[in-house]
Amino acid sequence: MTSKAVHLGLGLALLLLTARAAPAAPQPGYGRIELIRDTWGIPHAFSDTDAGAMYGLGYATAEERGFQMTYNLRIIQGRLAEVIGQRQRGNRNETAVDHDRKMRTFGWARAAERTAANLDRGTRQLLQAYCDGVNDGFAAQRAVGALHPLFNELEVSPEPWTPAHCLLSWWHLAQFFATDGTRDLLAWRNRTSPRPGQLQPPQPRATWMDDSTAVVQRNDVSDAWLRKVERFHAKHAPASFIGEGAGPKFSHAWVVGGTRTTTGSAVLVSDPQTPVRNPSLWMEFHVSGKTINARGIGVPGSPGLLLGFNRRVAWGLTALGADQADLFRLETNPNRQDEYRWDGQWRKMEVRTERIKVKGSQDVELTVRETHLGPVASEFCFRQADDPEVALKRVPMCEPDRDTIQGVFAMMRARSARDFSKALGDWRFPSANCVYGDSAGNIGYAVLGAVPIRSKISPDPNGNEAIAGTGDAADWQGFVPQELLPHVANPKAGLLLSANHRPVGSFYPIPLGISTGSMGDTVRSWRLRERLNHPARFTPEAVLDVHYDTVNPARREIVRLGLHLRDTGQCDLSEESLKALEVLGKWFKAGASSDLKSDGAELATRISTFFRFIATPLALKYGGGESGLARFLKDSAQRIATDPKAAFGEDECRFIVAILSDAWREGAGAANRGARDQAGRNPASARTLGWFDSLDGFGSLDPAQDLRQPDITCLDGQTIHSQAGQSYTQWVPLHDVDSAQTVCPIGHSDRPDSRYRTSTMGLWSEAKLHPAPLSRAAVEKLAVQRTLLAK
Numbered sequence: 001m002t003s004k005a006v007h008l009g010l011g012l013a014l015l016l017l018t019a020r021a022a023p024a025a026p027q028p029g030y031g032r033i034e035l036i037r038d039t040w041g042i043p044h045a046f047s048d049t050d051a052g053a054m055y056g057l058g059y060a061t062a063e064e065r066g067f068q069m070t071y072n073l074r075i076i077q078g079r080l081a082e083v084i085g086q087r088q089r090g091n092r093n094e095t096a097v098d099h100d101r102k103m104r105t106f107g108w109a110r111a112a113e114r115t116a117a118n119l120d121r122g123t124r125q126l127l128q129a130y131c132d133g134v135n136d137g138f139a140a141q142r143a144v145g146a147l148h149p150l151f152n153e154l155e156v157s158p159e160p161w162t163p164a165h166c167l168l169s170w171w172h173l174a175q176f177f178a179t180d181g182t183r184d185l186l187a188w189r190n191r192t193s194p195r196p197g198q199l200q201p202p203q204p205r206a207t208w209m210d211d212s213t214a215v216v217q218r219n220d221v222s223d224a225w226l227r228k229v230e231r232f233h234a235k236h237a238p239a240s241f242i243g244e245g246a247g248p249k250f251s252h253a254w255v256v257g258g259t260r261t262t263t264g265s266a267v268l269v270s271d272p273q274t275p276v277r278n279p280s281l282w283m284e285f286h287v288s289g290k291t292i293n294a295r296g297i298g299v300p301g302s303p304g305l306l307l308g309f310n311r312r313v314a315w316g317l318t319a320l321g322a323d324q325a326d327l328f329r330l331e332t333n334p335n336r337q338d339e340y341r342w343d344g345q346w347r348k349m350e351v352r353t354e355r356i357k358v359k360g361s362q363d364v365e366l367t368v369r370e371t372h373l374g375p376v377a378s379e380f381c382f383r384q385a386d387d388p389e390v391a392l393k394r395v396p397m398c399e400p401d402r403d404t405i406q407g408v409f410a411m412m413r414a415r416s417a418r419d420f421s422k423a424l425g426d427w428r429f430p431s432a433n434c435v436y437g438d439s440a441g442n443i444g445y446a447v448l449g450a451v452p453i454r455s456k457i458s459p460d461p462n463g464n465e466a467i468a469g470t471g472d473a474a475d476w477q478g479f480v481p482q483e484l485l486p487h488v489a490n491p492k493a494g495l496l497l498s499a500n501h502r503p504v505g506s507f508y509p510i511p512l513g514i515s516t517g518s519m520g521d522t523v524r525s526w527r528l529r530e531r532l533n534h535p536a537r538f539t540p541e542a543v544l545d546v547h548y549d550t551v552n553p554a555r556r557e558i559v560r561l562g563l564h565l566r567d568t569g570q571c572d573l574s575e576e577s578l579k580a581l582e583v584l585g586k587w588f589k590a591g592a593s594s595d596l597k598s599d600g601a602e603l604a605t606r607i608s609t610f611f612r613f614i615a616t617p618l619a620l621k622y623g624g625g626e627s628g629l630a631r632f633l634k635d636s637a638q639r640i641a642t643d644p645k646a647a648f649g650e651d652e653c654r655f656i657v658a659i660l661s662d663a664w665r666e667g668a669g670a671a672n673r674g675a676r677d678q679a680g681r682n683p684a685s686a687r688t689l690g691w692f693d694s695l696d697g698f699g700s701l702d703p704a705q706d707l708r709q710p711d712i713t714c715l716d717g718q719t720i721h722s723q724a725g726q727s728y729t730q731w732v733p734l735h736d737v738d739s740a741q742t743v744c745p746i747g748h749s750d751r752p753d754s755r756y757r758t759s760t761m762g763l764w765s766e767a768k769l770h771p772a773p774l775s776r777a778a779v780e781k782l783a784v785q786r787t788l789l790a791k
Helices: 003-018 050-077 096-106 108-118 121-143 149-153 163-177 184-192 223-236 405-413 417-426 523-532 540-548 553-568 575-589 618-622 625-642 650-672 761-765 776-780
Strands: 033-038 043-047 252-256 267-271 283-288 293-298 307-310 313-319 325-329 339-342 345-348 350-356 364-370 390-394 432-438 443-448 487-489 495-498 729-733 741-743 783-790
Touching: 033 050, 033 776, 043 050, 050 096, 050 108, 050 121, 050 149, 050 163, 050 283, 050 783, 096 108, 096 350, 096 364, 108 163, 121 163, 121 405, 163 405, 184 325, 252 432, 252 523, 252 540, 267 313, 267 432, 267 540, 307 405, 307 729, 313 417, 313 729, 405 417, 417 432, 417 443, 417 487, 432 495, 443 495, 495 523, 523 540, 523 553, 523 625, 540 729, 553 575, 553 625, 553 650, 575 650, 618 625, 618 650
Parallel strands: 043 283
Antiparallel strands: 033 043, 033 783, 252 267, 252 313, 252 495, 267 729, 283 293, 293 307, 307 313, 313 432, 325 390, 339 345, 350 364, 432 443, 443 487, 729 741
16 A cells, blocks of 8 residues: 555544544533534634533544653653653753653652642543543544554553643643753852852843833832832842843743724734744644633643633733742751751651663662652752752642642633733743733733742842752742732833843842843844834734744844944954955845845854853943843944944954854855755755654654755744744734634644644745634634534
């Protein structure tokens, strides 16, 4: 049989499968349940009950993402070696067994079991309905021999899905957008016992902070609220310390309120710029029950929406990167290593032995020691021989009585921006910036997440160093109440944007422990502000048009400054930098687009935007990272605008000449290596998307199923329209949500035989979105498959 015939045969089997009822009927209380799939394979679960809608979603997830959800669960449970054996993790000195040891030690699975048992009844009922759907979906596949082929090939079986597994599925992806605390011991050692000649990072300066870029400005908050925040800070926290460094990026979102739109309703765009994977990291879905009618993206294995919209409210998120994890330095008993001193008394650790199964090899035993703070995690925290043992305390594992899913369900049900804001306090992990709007034109922004209140005696209130684990006085003192975290509703500007940049101005005293964008602008927030600085009202289409912007303002301003230095003749430019400017001058005048279809864009994207004090003294003046670079370049542009003959110093000249010269040499080197063939003209076409190569980094599970990335043309990760990271886009005009549009590359199935596996690959390549309606009537117009699960 030809491969085409096999593909068609398996596709027919799937089609027949969706026409069958589940072997085990849903509970009668779930009501009527109908599952519709649209042109792209997005599941729409319709029911007359919320539980029925969750059941339908679970059933659909098992059908189209059954192996992915099982595989990801094994990873965070610490059972990866059962599936892939001793495989190495990328180019790291780490194997699947090492990864399992870490996951077991951290205790994700045990924490999820504890938390799931303590959730409120309503949340548990919805999670259980989803799990019932998953389990019946797997049972239906078994009945016709249609489980995902990797189950058989890798000798893995789907196990009964539980509410704890729903939490784990969310936590598995969320951990990549949160700090894990494991470097805190290293930071403590570097400060207290630096090596001879060790280079120390500079202490942040107040001049590095660009408050003008903050989402929440001083005039956005009341005096009464600020006094309340200051009293809370004075009672609970030591003096603030502002950190700087790299952190998670979870890209950009913006919302324009009714006072600035032609419709009087809010318009929102959200772009989570995470790597596009095969299959997608996200699952786009729509659930419609009695009180919930919402769609957007979540993760396979959990029924919650990370970002999305309903009939009246839309929301988007970006990563905040607040520090939600700490290491505590333990004093262990020299005579009994399983005891540690706390408040002057020896406490016993809980000790257990776990067995890690390894495919093709012998089992591995692991001893896990647990304190009341959390697990002893020294092995994974860069510990050296003279360092103390450390215990890891981390959100969400330290909160066994609540979980983000509770807030997510309330967000999905919200009927207004006010309703939505009330739900945000139940969002715990990961920390995030949230922008939202409603059909009445209201908009808002809030910092989300459980932000620890660290002890007054902590040396670093941001949590960057391992803490002395001496007693209750050194422990966390609770969490910052949601109402005291930065937030704003209906600001005077009439719009809000978030792109991992500074969330709040220096007037806010409570340390959030953030690193990403803590100083000022990122390159993307800088460009968003330029595009949204619009004097007139926005049409919904004009709000969407910002999504397609391909200008990197940092690279644009580097070229502007280079041209200024050349034309004013105030410093010696190298031969390479002059050649670069000859090409880039035309690129600059043509609009400075990073799209590879633009002349000069290939060279422009080779301009380095690395800005650290180890690379240039300018970072000591302006601060490092994207925010420091943005501040330097905006300052330079203003100086040139004020004085066309503005003089620049030696450090400024040296920096610009060096990066332009490097860009030219890199481009010339690529050309000499023959990189200007088809793949060289479009580097995206040379990249493959490994099958089930997730953020965990263990590679493709079958190279024969890898896919070549299409010829996308905007690869610059600092542009708004960076297709290289366009894992999802949603545009929601709230005056008419049925006209909303989305795209979730590369498709909506993990099955090699599914018609939906690459259903959005073409749209991604062509930079297009597709309709994303909510009403039953509008969904029916796009329906291509339907399954009646319960009458």
